[in-house]
Amino acid sequence: MKRRGGLLAFPYAVWMILFTVVPMLLVVWFALTDEDGLPTVGNFIRLWDYGAVFGRSLGLAAVSTVICLLIGYPLAYVLSRETDAMRNTAMLLIMLPMWINILLRTYAWMSILENSGLLNQLLSFLRLPALHIINTPSAVALGMVYNYLPFMVLPVLTVITKIDDSVVEAAQDLGGSQATVFRRVILPLSLPGVLSGITMVFVPAVSTFIISKLLGGGKSMLLGDLIEMQFLGNTYNPYLGSAISLVMMVIVLISMALMNRFGEGEEEVMGL
Amino acid sequence: MPKELIRLVDCTMAFDGEIVLNAINLTIHDKEFLTLLGPSGCGKTTTLRLIGGFETPTSGGIFFDGARINDVPPHKRRVNTVFQKYALFPHLNVFENVAFGLRIAKIPDGGGKKSRLPEGEIEERVQGALELVGLKGYHRRRVHQLSGGQQQRVAIARAIVNRPQVLLLDEPLGALDLKLRKEMQHELKEIQRQVGITFVYVTHDQEEALTMSDTVVVMNHGNIQQIGTPVDIYNEPVNAFVADFIGESNIIQGVMHKDYSVSFAGRLFECVDSGFDPNQPVDVVVRPEDVRMTPPDGGQLRGTVNSVTFKGVFYEIFIDVGEIEWMVHSTSAPKIGDEVGLLLTPEDIHVMDRPDLFPEGAEALTLEDVDPEPEFEDGGGDGEDGEEA
Known part of the structure; x- marks a missing residue:
């Protein structure tokens, strides 16, 4: 049985080795060598110069994740109480933008947020002062929230919908007002969804480069932009780029491990 | 006769225009063990949910201790429910499940303010309730580590620890095997005697109803067919439906x-x-x-x-x-x-x-009950459990 299972996994194993393990090893190799192919840790030491970029990336990703949570959780909660038809329609609407290329969507935001864009035209029509948010970190955060919000809503909605009605009724029956039932039953039972939502928003947000390039105007460079520059830009330096990628991956892995640890008690419960 | 506690007056319940309960009148007395008995879709679970506050009657009144409670939400009623599928909180251990109601209870403290129960009292009452249902020493277990029978005991402890005036039980033994069910029947009766409160019990099992109840209410098609003691119901059924449903x-x-x-x-x-x-x-x-x-x-x-x-x-x-x-x-x-x-x-x-038990259009009344009751085979009184005669 085990042998046969192993055989079935063979194509996947080959795929993984070719396109994940080997490239990963290459990244490690590049990160630890210089132009002459000699081993060095210089690439990592040079990372200190980019502390601000690391800080900005993590900060913006964290802010976007929090905003996604603040918007996405209440939305998911409201939708979970709707009829199936209503919920499916809403989910379709949430997913719909994802069918359009991210580049296109972000360009659309560019034309909305521009100084003479749709938003400011509307504001001037209403005789309100213009907003200058294009090419600021706020615009980048906005772009992240817009693009990654579905990744927060969907896992949370899935988990809340799965909570048994009778458990909620039991909590009411035992004297829980709506607020109490939410705080003591629905919120703790939906934590696993929140945790995976946070992961699914934070990880792409911390490594994005399109959004910051188009909406941040190059002024608020993020890790993704920095890495892209090392490989495709005129500062060509795949050794430094690999080192940045590696450190970023470690940071993401550490934050995910921390999150899982935080959610461990809940997961045990969900494994019912 | 002890004093009257709950009264349903002409309670009608319709879901999407279909009548599930048809103007029923029912009086429940203090400390009574009353069983709502009937086949799937007869309206017994709906009746229980009306008393619990999970449904509001389409028309008619529900009175508790003389006060109309139609619009009182479940958390403000002095009744607690033992649900069919236990409905324990999966994120809490046994102790916290039982303590749930006590932890959120607000008690008036002289000065017009509300305060929480002291930890010591919660501990004492939870342990007492667990002991009553025979789960002493299980308080640290997680609920999914328990068997069905043990989960049901936790559900009972979780309800009675709040000292409700009425305990509502919705087919609480339905998911248990026959032997355990018989055991629990006796235990439930014993628990009722010890805590001295009213039990309103829903079942489709006529033998269970006869064994445990002071009063049996036989229901069919959203109507009450007969109310009486188990002996009366068995010996003097008022119509062929009751006779057929209770025994063979x-x-x-x-x-x-x-x-x-x-x-x-x-x-x-x-x-x-x-x-x-x-x-x-x-x-x-x-x-x-x-x-x-x-x-x-x-x-x-x-x-x-x-x-x-x-x-x-x-x-x-x-x-x-x-x-x-x-x-x-x-x-x-x-x-x-x-x-x-x-x-x-x-x-x-x-x-x-x-x-005329099945008048023209009677099928419109045959609705599925709010909760499915998968075990029951229609046709009534086939005596699956082989009642002793």
């Missing part, structure tokens, strides 16, 4: 000849019933254990043994008498093909009005 019966269509005389199965029988119109069509109900087998010429009826099935304490025997097949329970077994006589004494013949 031979139900034969007949005609009332005059007072104390009824004709069925092609001849006239003496009976103890009176007050019917002359020539009124009636249902005649005879319990299978009341039919006596005699030598072929010794009874009023004569027939051929069709089948004999051993049922443990008795044999279930089917006897063809002309058009009608009689069911007889007896401790002695004739042979298939034997000619036997059947003897009925007047006290064993129960004559009942033949109500």
